[in-house]
Amino acid sequence: GESVGLHLPTLSVQEGDNSIINCAYSNSASDYFIWYKQESGKGPQFIIDIRSNMDKRQGQRVTVLLNKTVKHLSLQIAATQPGDSAVYFCAEKGAGDYKLSFGAGTTVTVRA
Amino acid sequence: GAGVSQTPSNKVTEKGKYVELRCDPISGHTALYWYRQSLGQGPEFLIYFQGTGAADDSGLPNDRFFAVRPEGSVSTLKIQRTERGDSAVYLCASSDRPSGEQFFGPGTRLTVL
Numbered sequence: 001g002e003s004v005g006l007h008l009p010t011l012s013v014q015e016g017d018n019s020i021i022n023c024a025y026s027n028s029a030s031d032y033f034i035w036y037k038q039e040s041g042k043g044p045q046f047i048i049d050i051r052s053n054m055d056k057r058q059g060q061r062v063t064v065l066l067n068k069t070v071k072h073l074s075l076q077i078a079a080t081q082p083g084d085s086a087v088y089f090c091a092e093k094g095a096g097d098y099k100l101s102f103g104a105g106t107t108v109t110v111r112a
Numbered sequence: 113g114a115g116v117s118q119t120p121s122n123k124v125t126e127k128g129k130y131v132e133l134r135c136d137p138i139s140g141h142t143a144l145y146w147y148r149q150s151l152g153q154g155p156e157f158l159i160y161f162q163g164t165g166a167a168d169d170s171g172l173p174n175d176r177f178f179a180v181r182p183e184g185s186v187s188t189l190k191i192q193r194t195e196r197g198d199s200a201v202y203l204c205a206s207s208d209r210p211s212g213e214q215f216f217g218p219g220t221r222l223t224v225l
Binding site: 036041042043044045046049089091096097098099100101102103104105 | 116143145147152153154155156157160167168171203205210211213214215216217218219
């Protein structure tokens with residue numbers, strides 16, 4: 001069977017390694033998903049988004065994977081850097097909707 | 113250009129007091145949103161403005177919370193008779209259209225003693 005990544009509240013990663021952050025969503029009607037990065041004392045910052053008609057999208061050093069069958073989303077960060085240390089949130093919204101529903105965050109700590 | 117700004121950055125008040133939190137959206141953004149973020153959790157939707165009107169206030173927890181946006185730009189979130197459970201970071205976001213990317217401000221950290 002297909003494995004589904006577990007959501008972990010914290011992730012410690014060695015600088016230079018790849019990071020994978022997982023998120024499960026509950027609303028089957030959601031058709032737009034976003035990953036946000038939030039540093040201490042700041043608001044969430046957009047990283048990358050994906051629509052439900054896609055299963056993969058790549059940005060600069062980041063890749064988002066969407067598995068609608070099991071309602072799972074992941075964010076992969078390549079060659080993790082100290083500046084990547086933050087809390088990462090996935091968010092979703094439905095077609096034509098405007099309000100975001102955020103998942104539980106994952107705190108990523110990059111070890112030098 | 114300037115992003116979303118929020119004032120004050122920190123607000124400490126006593127239980128039962130009234131507070132106002134201000135949001136200045138990105139210039140020209142017609143959609144404005146308020147979210148509340150409790151410690152260790154993701155933001156939760158409170159209210160959405162399209163222009164001057166509150167299009168959706170379903171996230172406001174009770175009638176002690178109210179928000180206005182009289183000229184379709186700056187918005188003020190008002191909390192009456194504050195309670196300790198209101199302590200949180202209040203985030204504002206704006207977008208150039210309802211389905212557009214939401215840009216968040218730094219938030220106002222409210223502490224109710």
